[in-house]
Amino acid sequence: xxxxxxxxxxxxxxxxxxxxxxxxxxxxxxxxxxxxxxxxxxxxxxxxxxxxxxxxxxxxxxxxxxxxxxxxxxxxxxxxxxxxxxxxxxxxxxxxxxxxxxxxxxxxxxxxxxxxxxxxxxxxxxxxxxxxxxxxxxxxxxxxxxxxxxxxxxxxxxxxxxxxxxxxxxxxxxxxxxxxxxxxxxxxxxxxxxxxxxxxxxxxxxxxxxxxxxxxxxxxxxxxxxxxxxxxxxxxxxxxxxxxxxxxxxxxxxxxxxxxxxxxxxxxxxxxxxxxxxxxxxxxxxxxxxxxxxxxxxxxxxxxxxxxxxxxxxxxxxxxxxxxxxxxxxxxxxxxxxxxxxxxxxxxxxxxxxxxxxxxxxxxxxxxxxxxxxxxxxxxxxxxxxxxxxxxxxxxxxxxxxxxxx
Amino acid sequence: xxxxxxxxxxxxxxxxxxxxxxxxxxxxxxxxxxxxxxxxxxxxxxxxxxxxxxxxxxxxxxxxxxxxxxxxxxxxxxxxxxxxxxxxxxxxxxxxxxxxxxxxxxxxxxxxxxxxxxxxxxxxxxxxxxxxxxxxxxxxxxxxxxxxxxxxxxxxxxxxxxxxxxxxxxxxxxxxxxxxxxxxxxxxxxxxxxxxxxxxxxxxxxxxxxxxxxxxxxxxxxxxxxxxxxxxxxxxxxxxxxxxxxxxxxxxxxxxxxxxxxxxxxxxxxxxxxxxxxxxxxxxxxxxxxxxxxxxxxxxxxxxxxxxxxxxxxxxxxxxxxxxxxxxxxxxxxxxxxxxxxxxxxxxxxxxxxxxxxxxxxxxxxxxxxxxxxxxxxxxxxxxxxxxxxxxxxxxxxxxxxxxxx
Numbered sequence: 001x002x003x004x005x006x007x008x009x010x011x012x013x014x015x016x017x018x019x020x021x022x023x024x025x026x027x028x029x030x031x032x033x034x035x036x037x038x039x040x041x042x043x044x045x046x047x048x049x050x051x052x053x054x055x056x057x058x059x060x061x062x063x064x065x066x067x068x069x070x071x072x073x074x075x076x077x078x079x080x081x082x083x084x085x086x087x088x089x090x091x092x093x094x095x096x097x098x099x100x101x102x103x104x105x106x107x108x109x110x111x112x113x114x115x116x117x118x119x120x121x122x123x124x125x126x127x128x129x130x131x132x133x134x135x136x137x138x139x140x141x142x143x144x145x146x147x148x149x150x151x152x153x154x155x156x157x158x159x160x161x162x163x164x165x166x167x168x169x170x171x172x173x174x175x176x177x178x179x180x181x182x183x184x185x186x187x188x189x190x191x192x193x194x195x196x197x198x199x200x201x202x203x204x205x206x207x208x209x210x211x212x213x214x215x216x217x218x219x220x221x222x223x224x225x226x227x228x229x230x231x232x233x234x235x236x237x238x239x240x241x242x243x244x245x246x247x248x249x250x251x252x253x254x255x256x257x258x259x260x261x262x263x264x265x266x267x268x269x270x271x272x273x274x275x276x277x278x279x280x281x282x283x284x285x286x287x288x289x290x291x292x293x294x295x296x297x298x299x300x301x302x303x304x305x306x307x308x309x310x311x312x313x314x315x316x317x318x319x320x321x322x323x324x325x326x327x328x329x330x331x332x333x334x335x336x337x338x339x340x341x342x343x344x345x346x347x348x349x350x351x352x353x354x355x356x357x358x359x360x361x362x363x364x365x366x367x368x369x370x371x372x373x374x375x376x377x378x379x380x381x382x383x384x385x386x387x388x389x390x391x392x393x394x395x396x397x398x399x400x401x402x403x404x405x406x
Numbered sequence: 407x408x409x410x411x412x413x414x415x416x417x418x419x420x421x422x423x424x425x426x427x428x429x430x431x432x433x434x435x436x437x438x439x440x441x442x443x444x445x446x447x448x449x450x451x452x453x454x455x456x457x458x459x460x461x462x463x464x465x466x467x468x469x470x471x472x473x474x475x476x477x478x479x480x481x482x483x484x485x486x487x488x489x490x491x492x493x494x495x496x497x498x499x500x501x502x503x504x505x506x507x508x509x510x511x512x513x514x515x516x517x518x519x520x521x522x523x524x525x526x527x528x529x530x531x532x533x534x535x536x537x538x539x540x541x542x543x544x545x546x547x548x549x550x551x552x553x554x555x556x557x558x559x560x561x562x563x564x565x566x567x568x569x570x571x572x573x574x575x576x577x578x579x580x581x582x583x584x585x586x587x588x589x590x591x592x593x594x595x596x597x598x599x600x601x602x603x604x605x606x607x608x609x610x611x612x613x614x615x616x617x618x619x620x621x622x623x624x625x626x627x628x629x630x631x632x633x634x635x636x637x638x639x640x641x642x643x644x645x646x647x648x649x650x651x652x653x654x655x656x657x658x659x660x661x662x663x664x665x666x667x668x669x670x671x672x673x674x675x676x677x678x679x680x681x682x683x684x685x686x687x688x689x690x691x692x693x694x695x696x697x698x699x700x701x702x703x704x705x706x707x708x709x710x711x712x713x714x715x716x717x718x719x720x721x722x723x724x725x726x727x728x729x730x731x732x733x734x735x736x737x738x739x740x741x742x743x744x745x746x747x748x749x750x751x752x753x754x755x756x757x758x759x760x761x762x763x764x765x766x767x768x769x770x771x772x773x774x775x776x777x778x779x780x781x782x783x784x785x786x787x788x789x790x791x792x793x794x795x796x797x798x799x800x801x802x803x804x805x806x807x808x809x810x811x812x
Contacts, residue, residue, distance in 0.1 A: 020513060024617070037617040037632040057724040058731060061631040061772075072724050082536060102514065107426060107507045110516040111534020128517020130488060195611070198654070202608040205601070211430070211443035211655075225467040226443040248604070249617070318463040318478050325464060366467075 015097030040076030155390030446482030561796030627772030
């Protein structure tokens with residue numbers, strides 16, 4: 001939680017931190033500002049002290065909404081740090097020691113301002129933590145009640161839209177070639193479905209920051225294929241629908257996946273679904289408070305390996321099929337954050353109180369034109385129970401309402 | 407144009423460039439990939455050679471849509487560069503010389519991978535160009551026909567939505583206190599108007615990446631205030647409506663501003679509008695092929711200074727009112743890019759063939775509760791003419807259609 005940051009700074013022996021970049025779509029900055037239209041700002045924080053926000057004077061009104069102390073600049077903060085770092089560093093009395101830099105920024109700016117700071121303050125050591133285990137991701141790993149409420153609300157919006165999508169698809173007419181048809185009789189495509197999803201998100205104050213995955217057939221067999229816009233919606237094909245919207249303005253995410261087959265399923269696809277579903281249930285049944293997340297990844301790898309699939313634990317090199325990713329991840333201001341579940345992740349990635357994480361086993365066979373993934377987001381409650389934040393049925397075959405039998 | 411990149415690399419004595427980060431919402435990467443759901447990739451390019459794209463194997467299908475040669479990795483590219491830079495550098499035969507880094511990335515990753523590369527290859531000099539004049543912004547400064555067509559299309563969408571907004575506002579009922587009312591009789595707020603704009607954007611395949619500015623009264627007097635959600639829409643107040651949507655997926659932007667006063671204007675606001683409008687017209691009438699952009703900024707500063715306003719050229723320190731920004735900027739994959747128009751910008755920022763730029767003078771008086779800005783985006787055509795890419799009337803007072811006189 002945010003209140004852990006001071007302790008984490010001390011543990012990491014950081015005398016100060018600078019968070020750079022925009023106030024929104026930039027998790028470490030958002031963590032302090034709560035978003036807002038502030039571009040190219042610099043937030044300065046020392047252990048035990050309140051953060052201060054430097055920003056272009058033109059954006060001071062937006063910056064003030066954060067509730068932070070705001071210091072206006074005549075230009076963007078990175079320009080000041082490149083040309084005149086002492087303007088900020090002297091005022092904040094940072095002239096030596098370990099200073100951590102965080103946030104997302106143009107790489108040219110990062111290299112230029114790092115050079116300028118090193119030239120001006122030889123006694124400052126700039127620290128760039130690999131983001132996956134930074135003090136921010138450690139603080140963000142556990143959520144307070146208001147964060148849980150916001151993620152839960154995004155989950156409600158997500159499952160509502162998933163339900164609308166299922167209902168929309170199953171009410172379509174179907175042509176003789178098993179392709180779904182639009183009202184005008186032309187084939188329904190992935191692009192058509194996605195444009196509906198985008199609209200439904202916008203209506204609910206949510207945004208599709210990173211690209212909803214709606215992948216059918218071969219694309220479903222490639223985990224991060226977002227789907228081919230012109231692909232036709234067709235019966236009896238696996239559809240991987242992975243939706244991870246965020247609050248508009250770059251806030252909290254939800255993350256959710258279902259795999260569907262419209263009308264009917266081929267026996268091979270049904271077998272693949274049953275296998276993933278079985279492993280999913282086995283994981284959920286075994287989730288324990290304070291367990292190491294990677295233990296479940298190992299469990300899943302062993303299960304799938306036993307059935308003859310490739311897994312990241314048993315197969316060297318780049319994985320083209322089988323189980324090709326890790327079991328899940330933390331969820332918050334980042335769609336992927338701590339705790340991590342790779343079988344090689346450090347032990348400290350635990351399912352502790354306040355953690356929100358996904359469970360998402362999957363099996364992928366692009367050459368067979370199919371893939372299956374099931375994903376929900378869980379919260380480790382104060383009583384130690386694992387609570388799914390948005391319930392939704394797991395049905396694989398969605399019966400068509402108007403399917404005209406030939 | 408993109409074809410200028412090889413020459414610009416040679417001019418900057420770069421032996422190779424690496425572009426890092428996501429394929430979308432990351433202009434230097436998008437310039438090569440055309441977007442797509444590819445996160446944490448590394449694009450490598452040498453002068454005169456085709457670019458190569460490294461990405462996580464899970465995203466290889468998305469990456470392949472770019473048409474580039476794709477090399478799959480087992481993890482994200484920055485993780486490879488931090489832990490094993492030779493994996494990419496040896497294969498690309500980059501072991502010494504000047505290597506430019508571009509794109510947007512987590513600062514911790516940038517500092518970590520820069521350190522790893524320097525440790526492994528002491529003969530490599532990493533170059534981080536300040537982004538505002540990088541080889542990318544120089545190449546992007548002039549647009550080819552397809553880029554002009556895409557920006558023009560965004561302009562058409564933009565002005566269509568501006569028209570819908572004007573029509574929506576002027577058809578509202580007005581209460582006795584001059585506040586616009588919704589159908590249910592409650593006051594219409596900035597948040598209500600914005601949610602309509604977001605929907606209209608989503609319906610047209612456009613996104614509000616950085617936050618539409620719809621600011622009334624005092625907020626209108628602060629150039630980058632995006633507006634207060636709960637503010638009521640009221641007659642006789644200046645409304646600054648600055649809308650800069652992008653193609654969904656992080657493509658090309660448009661940029662456009664009008665200032666309105668609903669029902670009537672106060673004499674003071676009308677005077678402010680007339681002043682800005684006069685200066686706007688004077689600039690447009692004087693635009694010349696190959697002129698220095700900053701000459702127009704100086705012209706505007708001098709005009710406004712003569713009338714007693716603060717300007718960046720005549721006033722020291724942070725500007726709280728008057729003319730507080732520069733006249734315009736280039737427009738493309740970045741909402742702000744070369745050419746620049748600060749009075750201190752280098753001479754090389756010229757209105758040359760193929761440039762697309764904004765002209766947006768404004769005057770701001772937050773303490774008086776008002777501000778005015780007028781903005782259009784222009785293209786320097788092959789025949790040297792300056793063409794506005796989307797026409798829209800400049801009316802300041804929008805007459806209400808249903809205003810019930812008391």
